[in-house]
Structure formats: structure tokens, C-alpha cells
Amino acid sequence: MAVKPEGTPCWADAMFGDVEGAKRFYSDVLGWTFGESSSEYGNYTQAYADGKAVAAVVPPMPGQEGHSQWCLYFASPDAAATAGRIRDNGGEVLMEPMQVGEFGTMCLAREPSGAVFGVWQAGTHEGFEATAVPGAYCWAEVFTREPSRADAFFTAVFGYSAQQIEDDAIDFRIFNVGDNAVLGRMRMTDDFPPEVPPYVNVYFTVADCDEAVARATKLGGVLRFGPVSSPFGRMAALSDPQGANFSVIDITTTEGEMPKTKDVS
Template sequence: MAVQPEGTPCWADAMFVDLEAAKNFYGDVLGWTFGESSSEYGNYTQAYADGRAVAAVVPPMPGQEGHSQWCLYFASADAAATAARIRENGGEVLMEPMQVGEFGTMCLARDPGGAVFGVWQAGTHEGFEAPPQQPGAYCWAEVFTREPRACDAFFTSVFGYRAKQMQDDAIDFRLFELDGNTVLGRMRMTEDFPPELPPYINVYFTVPDCDDAVARAVKLGGVLRFGPMDSPFGRFAALSDPQGAGFSVIDLTTTAGEMPQTTDVS
């Protein structure tokens, strides 16, 4: 798959204290297989769906054995320049751009609302190899934030997104576009969210049957957080894996209802 335009979600990975347990869980729930762990890069282990790279799992580095969570990376033509824009627009660079062999250059950052994300300047590793429609593949992501205005200004400035607001009085939801393609969502966290839950980016993976994926996840010790629920985009559910990392699954073939109306607010 070719290098994606700047600001396109292009990769996802997560740290797990028990790497084998994570591999067993996601292998069963999402049908992933796993490559050899790379000891040179901290036992970074790629996950595959039908032979195509879709994500990676890795043990935590010393001192980082905390709560597991998925990290979404955005494509960049120049990670150093993106890091500079992150700072200029009120974000925080948590890890300076670092070259990862011939694979590319990465950095980690936090938006003004507190959501952590990554930046990836591709070398030989261009990111996701599987299309969103393929079972097991990354499909979609949403930034959950308590500071929507700051979040919106930040992401549109750093990545040049056009923004559209969903016309729904019940939720504050915004869509970000690149070159006419919707690439990211933003949801305002209401008082319904536990106050101890920090802002985060929720990643969605495609499954052939949402209810079956939920049943598999719960049987293996995962926790159902929301759903399953039908939507115009697909039937989806939000879960936490046994080590606490949140993610969602979606069946794109099972849809219900009409597409929501949006207003251009760029």
C-alpha cells in the first residue's frame, strides 16, 4: 500500500506486559497471525490479517509497565516538521522523532486535551497493508476528548484537515477530512464518562460478525463497554482487552439507518 497523505492514520500498536496473552486474545478475536519478534527493536511483533500487516504488539520498555492502550500513528512526510507544528499548536512532544532503522521515523505526542498519538514518517515500512474492509484490518478511529474546541483547532492546524460537524443535538461529534476522504472522528466526552478515564483515541478493527467477535472477546476475559449497536456505518461494539487496552470492532456489512447530516465548519 502506498504512503498515505500527511495526517492519514497509517499504523497502530500497543504495549502489553503479557505479550503472549495479547497475541492469543487478538488472534482469536480478530483472526490475527503474528510475525517473529524483533529483539533488535524491543521484541516488536507485527500482526497480520491474511498475510497483510495490520498492527503490532510490543512489551513495555522498563519503567513503562502501566495501563495498556492502543496508539494510532498519523502519516508524515517530515516527522521533525510535524513535531514542530505539534508544539506550535499547543501539543506536547513526548518522544522526539527517532529513526527506526530503515523502517521509518516515529515520534509520540499528546494533543492539548491529553490524547496520546504517534507520527510516522515512512521508510521501508509504509504502514497498514490491508484495506479497511478486510476482516482484522484497522478501519476507523475517533479522538475522545473533554476539550473539543482545543482538539479541533489542534488537529486541523497540525494536519490540515477540513472539518464537518455532525448535526445531532444528542452528541458533539466532528469528522476530519483529507482530500475529500473522511479519515478521523472526534467525540466530546460527556459526564457519562468516568472522570478517571483520560482522553484517548479509540481504534476500530473490522470483523465479519460483531456479535461473534464480542462473544469471543468476553469469553477470553475482555470487557464489553458499549454495544453491540447498529449504525449507518456498521454494527459495532466497544471493548477492553484483558490487559485493559480499549478498542472497537465493527461489521461493515451490517448497516441500519440513514447517514447523518453534517455541516462544513472548516
């Protein structure tokens, strides 16, 4: 696989206090299998869908125990240069670019409105080996209470073009790399409790949304929204038993017309 264009989501991982519990949950809900944990890299363990690497789970590093959360990584040809742009545009670099063996270089950051994300400069590990198939990553959205700050930041750091959904009921923006939509941005309404911080919501593809929700809730997951049908697929938002938010979507079951958009960049 070729290295993904700059700003394209390329990998996702999450820290879990109970890694074995997370593996049981996601293997049942998303059909994942897991590789051997790498003690050299903090027991980092890759997840596979139909033999393709699609994500990873890892125990928290000392001092980082607490709320579990999925982290989405964006491709960069030069993580150090991206870190510089993050700082220059009001973001915070939480972890300086760090080489991970021959696999690549990673960086963790927080955009000005508060959502945490990663940057990945590929080495031998180029990122997702599959997307938009059952068990694999499909889409992501930045949920924020300060959309103007997030919008200015992401377009400046990754050079995105942007389109706004023409709908008075929601404030939703789509970021593009070339002709490809790669990321959404949703303004958090008062429906979100004030203690919920801005975050990046990762969507994983499933063959049947309702079935995935049923499996997740049976295993202690919490249904946050849906299932609902949309022009993009039938989807639902969940929290896993350790509190990590994620969404599932069946992209084969669509309903309604695509929303109208207008260019804003």
C-alpha cells in the same frame, strides 16, 4: 503501496505487559497471526490479517509499565516538521522523532486535551498493508472532554477540513484529508468515569460484530458499549483483558440513514 497522505492514520500498535496473552486474545477475536519478534527493536511483533500487516504488539519499555493502550500513528512526510507544528499548537512531544532502522521515523505526542498519538514518516515500512477488511484497521476517533482544543490542534497540525454531525444528542466531528474522512472526534460525556483520560479509540473490522464480542468477553474482555447497528456498520466498544480500549465493526451490516453534516472549516 503508496505512502499515505499527511494526516492519514497509517499504523497502530500497543504495549502489553503480557505480550503472549495479548497475542492469544487478538488472534482469537480478530483472527490475527503474528510474525517473529524483533529483539533489535524491543521485541516488536507485527500482527497480520490474511497475510497483510495490520498492527503490532510490543512489551513495555523500562519505566513505561502500566495501563495498556492502543496508539494510532498519522502519516507525515517529515516527522520533525510535524513535531514542530505539534509544539507550536499547544501539543507535547513525548518522544522526539526517532529513526527506526530503514523502516521509518516515529514520534509520540499528546494533543492539548490529553489524547496520545503517534507520527510515522515511512521508510520501507509504509504502514497498514490492508484496511477495512476483517482483522484490519477501519476507523478511529479521538475521545476528549475539551473538543474545541482538540479540534483546533488537529486541523492546524494536519491541515484537515472538518464537518460537524448535526445532532443535538452528541458532539461529533469528522476530519478529512481531501475528500476522504480519516478521523472522528467525540466529546466525552459524564458517562465516562472521570479517571478515564482522553484517548484515541481504534476500530478493527470484523466479519460478525456479535460473534467477535462473544469471543472477546469469553476471553476476559469487557464490553463497554453495544453492539449497536448504525449507518456505518454494526459496532461495539471493548476493553481487552489488559485494559486496552478498542472497538470492532462489521461494515457490511448497516442500518439507518447517514447523519447530516455541516462544514465547519
